[in-house]
Amino acid sequence: MVNIVHKFGGSSLSSAERYQAVAKIILANSQLGDCVVVSAAGKTTDNLVKLWQSYQQQDSQAVSDILLLIDNHQQALITPLLQGESRELAFANLQADLAIITDKIQQQQLSEAWLLAHGELWSARLLASYLVQLGLTAQALDARQLFTLHEGQLLQQKNQQQCGAYIATHCINVVTGFIAADSQGNTVTLGRNGSDYSATLLADYCYAKQVVIWTDTQGVFSTDPRKVKNAIKYAKVCREQANLLARLGNPVLHAKTLSPLKNTDIKLVVRSSFDCDAAPTEIVKEGYSKAKRFITTLDNIDLLRVDKLSSGEVGELSQLIQHSLHHFTKAGDTYLLVPAQTTHQIVTHLAGRANIIESNLSGCAVVAATADIVHLGEQALELFDKQSITPRFVHLDTNYVLLLHEQAIDSDVLTLLHDKLINKGQELAVIVAGLGNVGKVFLSQLEQQLQRLSEHYNCKLVALLRAKKMLFSASGINLSEWQSQWQNEALDYDQAELLGRLSELDYEHKVVIDITASEHFSRLYPHFVDLNCHLISANKYAGTADYDWYQALRENLAERNLLWRYNTSVGAGLPINFALADLQNSGDRISRIEGVFSGTLSWLCSCYDGRSAFSELVFKAQEMGYTEPDPREDLSGRDMQRKLLILARDLGLHLELDDIALTPLMPEQLAAGSWQDFIDNKHLLDEFIAAKAALAEQQNQLLRYTGALSINADSVTAQVGLVTVDKDHALASLKPGDNIFVINSQWYNENALVIQGPGAGADVTAAGVHSDLYWLVNNLK
Ligand SMILES: Nc1ncnc2c1ncn2[C@@H]1O[C@H](COP(=O)(O)OP(=O)(O)O)[C@@H](O)[C@H]1O
Numbered sequence: 001m002v003n004i005v006h007k008f009g010g011s012s013l014s015s016a017e018r019y020q021a022v023a024k025i026i027l028a029n030s031q032l033g034d035c036v037v038v039s040a041a042g043k044t045t046d047n048l049v050k051l052w053q054s055y056q057q058q059d060s061q062a063v064s065d066i067l068l069l070i071d072n073h074q075q076a077l078i079t080p081l082l083q084g085e086s087r088e089l090a091f092a093n094l095q096a097d098l099a100i101i102t103d104k105i106q107q108q109q110l111s112e113a114w115l116l117a118h119g120e121l122w123s124a125r126l127l128a129s130y131l132v133q134l135g136l137t138a139q140a141l142d143a144r145q146l147f148t149l150h151e152g153q154l155l156q157q158k159n160q161q162q163c164g165a166y167i168a169t170h171c172i173n174v175v176t177g178f179i180a181a182d183s184q185g186n187t188v189t190l191g192r193n194g195s196d197y198s199a200t201l202l203a204d205y206c207y208a209k210q211v212v213i214w215t216d217t218q219g220v221f222s223t224d225p226r227k228v229k230n231a232i233k234y235a236k237v238c239r240e241q242a243n244l245l246a247r248l249g250n251p252v253l254h255a256k257t258l259s260p261l262k263n264t265d266i267k268l269v270v271r272s273s274f275d276c277d278a279a280p281t282e283i284v285k286e287g288y289s290k291a292k293r294f295i296t297t298l299d300n301i302d303l304l305r306v307d308k309l310s311s312g313e314v315g316e317l318s319q320l321i322q323h324s325l326h327h328f329t330k331a332g333d334t335y336l337l338v339p340a341q342t343t344h345q346i347v348t349h350l351a352g353r354a355n356i357i358e359s360n361l362s363g364c365a366v367v368a369a370t371a372d373i374v375h376l377g378e379q380a381l382e383l384f385d386k387q388s389i390t391p392r393f394v395h396l397d398t399n400y401v402l403l404l405h406e407q408a409i410d411s412d413v414l415t416l417l418h419d420k421l422i423n424k425g426q427e428l429a430v431i432v433a434g435l436g437n438v439g440k441v442f443l444s445q446l447e448q449q450l451q452r453l454s455e456h457y458n459c460k461l462v463a464l465l466r467a468k469k470m471l472f473s474a475s476g477i478n479l480s481e482w483q484s485q486w487q488n489e490a491l492d493y494d495q496a497e498l499l500g501r502l503s504e505l506d507y508e509h510k511v512v513i514d515i516t517a518s519e520h521f522s523r524l525y526p527h528f529v530d531l532n533c534h535l536i537s538a539n540k541y542a543g544t545a546d547y548d549w550y551q552a553l554r555e556n557l558a559e560r561n562l563l564w565r566y567n568t569s570v571g572a573g574l575p576i577n578f579a580l581a582d583l584q585n586s587g588d589r590i591s592r593i594e595g596v597f598s599g600t601l602s603w604l605c606s607c608y609d610g611r612s613a614f615s616e617l618v619f620k621a622q623e624m625g626y627t628e629p630d631p632r633e634d635l636s637g638r639d640m641q642r643k644l645l646i647l648a649r650d651l652g653l654h655l656e657l658d659d660i661a662l663t664p665l666m667p668e669q670l671a672a673g674s675w676q677d678f679i680d681n682k683h684l685l686d687e688f689i690a691a692k693a694a695l696a697e698q699q700n701q702l703l704r705y706t707g708a709l710s711i712n713a714d715s716v717t718a719q720v721g722l723v724t725v726d727k728d729h730a731l732a733s734l735k736p737g738d739n740i741f742v743i744n745s746q747w748y749n750e751n752a753l754v755i756q757g758p759g760a761g762a763d764v765t766a767a768g769v770h771s772d773l774y775w776l777v778n779n780l781k
């Protein structure tokens, strides 16, 4: 049984490496009996179209140049992919095809659709052979055996039977997209980009559960992500909007793609063949997703006014020009938007019923919910006015506005338009993990904060996670009564369930705020990133994980335009990461950071004056909740080591935790064994500290537990440990619990930049997390 129909577009098959990537995807995502619909590799159809045009113009030089180009391209795909006999066979088949094409050209018997079909035929043959070579059972199928059209209409019953007869259950069926046959057996095509349609047709005929359109973007975005860097990827887009976009000429889905799915439950998703871990876009039925905002651009468009146009005729015309066509009615007149190069064909076909109103226009259509359209249209016009772009034609419809002008919209203008029209009205889903001391305070301030943030962005708390339980509400948890919702609705914590729920969230942006101290939870960050979540961490583990993991996480975040803030992982709310980023971004070079980055150790060292034993202070700090549950976590210096590593990596240094020398604030024997052993042997700690303090006092100095990072032209040194400092040194004048960062740089050379203040505590840390959230929201725009 066919479970999934995969479709790989030309962009996914543009090189031998891409075929290898596609084969990997098939291996990982399909089972025997599944179908793989393929388009022509890269720009093959464009080249075949050029060949057809040169043939019509009888330009024999161009014909042979293009044939050579096509031959070379196919050979460049076959050579690295196939070996031995299958390679020989592929070459022989290709040469035979090219010979027949050449022959038909010479005999003046070439037909357009038959010629264009070769792109898909070559792709299907090559992919099937390559899969077989990899050890899979696979067959190439020519869709002309599967799909028949009579006078432009699909013969549903016959096609269903043909699919039943040819689609094999014991192998992967690699099927040509884009092509079909008419009832005389001649080749017909389904229109440019028509392979998406082939895939959904096949899924319908074979009762498949799912169609996956694999392309070169991660899904359907608010606008072309190649033109606008911060285009928003949508997790869900409803069929109606996807359809409208396609009719308006957007290439991400073909206009007819959705029609075979109409009365079915077949799931349709758009995924990236370049980044298969990225969360896809699902095209859902009406009512299963809110209306999203899109901008799609149009180029080289002519606007025709037509007398009496039936919708059947629109289909005929689009079949004629092999392109989607958009038509609409304005003030009782019917208009057609047509690609300029096809106007002549259309005007001729409509025999006197079409007038060209405007020619060679560019422009855009803004697609959105009906309630927003008028306002968005006004805003777009205002922006174009400021850019001195004068519209030649504006059409306001119920769920889109069309603006056509002479000037093309470049990426800069599109970005401005996107910022103004699309980013407003977006929503951010907030997921909070960890309800310990800091988490609770954070949550108690969240309602008010979200209210404040709503001036910039709509934010909703949609999930609360704790180690054992989790609570979800996709429409937003009511913050004034989250406790009772927690009591009644919290589920047992389950990782798969959590990831599933996050992938389901229908929000333009999502952020996971990690206020846990869990290394295990930090290990989920790559999954969150795959699900397009921004990250805010108070948790230090991800920032100090091994470098390769950390770097891969950063790269994945960057690829997806996702943000990661972790200011509170060092110095609680103190703006240390901001300061470092600012200095570096403005061209300064940091040479040294030294300081006390542990509130607990700061408190212990500042309070210690030798009058009471050091261990007594440790117990007191523990009692007051300053320390980790086992205070040796603090005394080990590991926490400071992590913080120094986070700062070092912020400066672009490729360091691991163990590259930072660490001397604990306790004798080695106490680090091993149980907490009770520690208590029993506390005198060892007291003697250890007293001896160090006496030495310091002899030199009129004080004890401080510090971290230091020095960057010279040829070396980097980093250490964490106990030092002695003069009594007038910046590190000496700390209030108990304060953190201090002393930064030397090119500009702050003699006189260091000092950031000092409370570096621990639930209130300041929660405030720091809010500050990260505020920063994030501001940077979503
Ligand atoms: N809103 C959008 N979302 C995603 N992609 C878009 C959007 N608008 C335009 N595009 C463009 O659509 C292209 C995918 O269509 P196409 O090249 O036909 O893919 P394929 O070859 O896989 O069929 C992307 O490379 C992207 O530049």
Ligand SMILES: N[C@@H](CC(=O)OP(=O)(O)O)C(=O)O
Pocket (backbone or CB within 6 Å): 008, 009, 010, 011, 039, 040, 045, 046, 119, 177, 178, 191, 192, 193, 194, 195, 196
């Ligand atoms: N090869 C055809 C059909 C197609 O669907 O292509 P793609 O999947 O690359 O958009 C075309 O270029 O129009």
